[in-house]
Amino acid sequence: MVLVWLACGVINYCIMKSKGYENNTCLLFGVLGVLTGFIGLIIALCKKDLNK
Numbered sequence: 001m002v003l004v005w006l007a008c009g010v011i012n013y014c015i016m017k018s019k020g021y022e023n024n025t026c027l028l029f030g031v032l033g034v035l036t037g038f039i040g041l042i043i044a045l046c047k048k049d050l051n052k
Contacts, residue, residue, distance in 0.1 A: 009034035012044045020050040 012033030016026040033040040 005034050005037050008037050008041050012040055015041075015044045016047070019047065 009030045010033075013026050013030035016029045017023075021029075029040065029044050033044065036043075
């Protein structure tokens with residue numbers, strides 16, 4: 001179960017990085033993903049691209 005939470009954090013980080021956010025924001029969302037799991041993942045997916 002712990003691996004699922006860690007995976008959510010890594011996925012959140014990658015999603016935010018691909019959307020063009022700076023590293024500090026990506027790390028924040030990575031930690032958010034670890035703490036909240038799938039809820040943080042949904043938030044990261046719904047966030048708009050920084051470049052748009």
